[in-house]
Amino acid sequence: MADSDSMDGDDKGWRAAARRLLPLLIVILLIGSLGALLYSASSASQDHDRALAEQRRSFQIIVLARAFEARTARAEVTLARYVISLDPDTGRLFQDQWRSAATLLKTLTYATRSTGWQRGNVEALQYAFEQRGKTLNEIGLRTTYDQKMSALGRFHQAGSSQDLRRITALLDQVIQAENARLRERSLAVTLAGDRTEFVGKTSRLLGLALLICVLFAAWFANIAYKDRRTARRLADMETERADRLDEAVRARTAELSEAYQQLQQESTDRAAAEENLRQMHKMDAVGQLTGGIAHDFNNMLAVVVGGLELAKRNIRLKPQDAARHLDNAMDGANRAAALTRRLLAFARAEPLLPSAVDPDALLTGMADLIDRTIGDQIKVAFEHKASGWHIFVDQHQMENAILNLCVNARDAMDGRGHLTIITGQATLAAGDVGDCAAGDYVMLTVGDDGCGMSADVLTRVFEPFFTTKPVGKGTGLGLSQIFGLVRQCAGEIRIESTPGAGTSVHIYLPRRAVEADAVTSRATGTERAPVRHPPTRILVVEDDPRVLNQTMAALGELGHLPIACDHPSKAARLLDNNADISLIISDVLMPDMTGPEMIKALPAAYADLPVLFVTGYAGDSMDSADFAGHDVLRKPYTLLALGNALSTALSGSRHPGTAQAAE
Known part of the structure; x- marks a missing residue:
């Protein structure tokens, strides 16, 4: 019985001790739970604040990058306006905008100072920006010192330069990296909020004893909820702002492209207008020459006509005087030809x-x-x-x-x-x-x-x-x-x-x-003696009968056998009827078709036949493509010049050239 009583007493004592210790254990458990809840809530709040701070830093870096991109694009548009308008105020505005872009870049560098994974991109962006600045400043200096055409050409090259593409690519890398980091930080904010919510749910299980802990947990949960809602609202605002900025950049880019196209068109139109005005200015000078040229030309014609008339009178009785008068007439004709060539050469626009x-x-x-x-x-x-x-x-x-x-x-x-x-x-x-x-x-x-x-x-x-x-x-x-x-x-x-x-x-x-x-x-103006060729059958195509007769006589004097053709349409038939023709001499400007057109229209059997073009207009001899490599002899010409041209043509020369008349 004693043992039984002692056992019951021990059991009761253990139970009493247990009852005494149970509140203590409960208090310890409650305090431990409360401490754990407080610690967990504090840790979750710190993680949440840290994640929000990282989010704000990412948003700041993205905003700075977008602002730098927009400010750079605005500065380049202003430079384009300066190159076009030459307005000094526009040039100074460009300098202010470019310095503002540099300030934004420095701010971006400071904001990314603690992010080693962004440092390389930002340093490369600084270098590309400096190189771009040198290029744009050079364009500005060229414009300032009145080298507008050079500045336009340099601005055209700068529009497709490597440094501009490098800046755009680096900005995209910075923004993409921050967007990726932003997604990670948004996930961290979400996880911190989930932890806070878990603490709140757990605190409700503790009942009234943990009411204070529940209130604190609810308070922290409320703060976290507000912060997350604020963060979401800020994120939405920044996203909307980024979208507006991206749209503005696209609009600016479109405006810059349109301005560049307009600049190209204006440059082309201005070049054409300047060329037309230059030619009008030259022709105005030629017009002022008309009176003096007519006076000199009439004097030279008087020498020619008078010399020929005196030579005609004295050719039988006084042949020496006749020869002297003919020499005077030839000198006057040569001077008139030189004057005409000089005037035509001066007036041409090629x-x-x-x-x-x-x-x-x-x-x-x-x-x-x-x-x-x-x-x-x-x-x-x-x-x-x-x-x-x-x-x-x-x-x-x-x-x-x-x-x-x-x-x-x-x-x-x-x-x-x-x-x-x-x-x-x-x-x-x-x-x-x-x-x-x-x-x-x-x-x-x-x-x-x-x-x-x-x-x-x-x-x-x-x-x-x-x-x-x-x-x-x-x-x-x-x-x-x-x-x-x-x-x-x-x-x-x-x-x-x-x-x-x-x-x-x-x-x-x-x-x-x-x-x-x-x-x-060149100073003596001497001509080489023509290479003598045996008598050659030559087709002469000339619509002016007087020039045709003179050319026939000159060829006969040189020992050749000419065949007259007074219209280009008859050339093919005469070639068919005279198989021994070895050379064609053709005028350039004739009725119905020109000399080059006539040569192109001949049958293929005559494609290798030598051709010598003769023209009295200096401008004809400039378009060598129409003459297909054949020589050109200018009117008026001497027998020596005609002989030289025939020697070149009969020798098989097929390169573009012009046989000059003797003066």
Whole structure:
């Protein structure tokens, strides 16, 4: 019984102890649970805040990247407007926008300083931005220093440059990386919210004893819910803003593309207009030559007619006097032919090729043109001091430039005064005159004693379409074209002018080394003796009966056997009836069809037959494609020139060329 009682007592004591310890255990459990819940709630809140902070940083980086992209695109659009309008305010606006873009890039660099996986992209973006800045600043400088065409060409190249594509690609990489990081951080926010919600559910199971813990958990849950809702609202706002920014960038890109196309069209239209105005300016100068040319041409015709008439009277009784009169008539005819060729060559509009030119000989040949252009009331003095130095220019463009300077001088002197044209030699060091490199230069000076120019006019004198002449009296393209020609030849142009004291225009062109034999040949104008050929059957196609008879007689004099053809449609039949024809001489301009058209229409059996074209218009000989490689002889020509042309044609030469008439 005692043992039983002791066992019951022990059991009761254990139960009593258990009852005493149970509240303590419950309290410990509650406190531990509360501590665990508090710790879990605190940890979840910290994770949530950290995830939200990372989200905000990603949004900030994306916004900075989009803003930098938009600011860069706006700056390039402003630069395009500056290149087109030449407005200094637009240029300064471009500089402000570009500096603002640089500031945004620095902010982006600072925002990504702690993200090693973005550092490489941002550093590469900085380098590409610096390279792009150098390119755009160069375009701006070219535009500022009035090199608009060069700036337009450079801007066209910059539109498809590697650095622009590199900037766009790097921005896309930065944004894509941040979007991927943003998705990870959004998942972290979601997980933190789920943990908070789990704590709230667990706290409700503790009952009233854990009411405080439940309240705290609910409070944390409420905060987390608000933060997540705020984060979602911010994310939606940023997404909407990013969409608007992307749409704006696309719109700006479309505007820039449209502006670039308009710029290309305006450049093409302006080039065509300038070319038309240049030709109109040249033809205006040709029109001013008309009176003087008619006077000189009539004088030459008087020499020809008088010489022939006197030779006709004296051919039997005084053959020596007749020969002298015939020589005078031939000299007058040659001078008239040279004058006609010079006028036609000057008036043509085709593009020309540069060659070595003797400036002294060039001015000597232009003396008559200059006299006829500026009138008899202006005294012209030439000083030839180039002493055999040559320049490498397009001769006709150089003639046009000199004639333009003379016309400007005439207008400055109001048609009465003294004009001086000087050529000379100059040896320059680097930087002595503008951008001229060190070396030998030929200096051409055109000076007058006219009204001169003010300092304001001198600063704008090379601007296209700028002129001080009344409306209808000038295009404003003369000096700008001369400036472009001189720069293309690696030379410089300088103008010295004093109001009321006159103006001097100095042109420096690099010296061109020329072989002595070539210079002597061109200077003497000698022709090689023609290679003698046996009597040859030649078909002569000419619609003018007088020219046809003269050509037949000349060929007979050279020992050949000509066959007359007065219309190009008869050529094929005459070739069929005369199988021994070895050469065709054809005029270029004829009724119904031209000479080249007639040759193309001949049967294939005559495709290899040599052809010599004859023309009296200098412009005909420029389109070598129509002549298919055959030689061209200009009217009027001498027997020696005709013999040389026949020698070349009968020798089988099939390259484009022009046989020059003897003067």
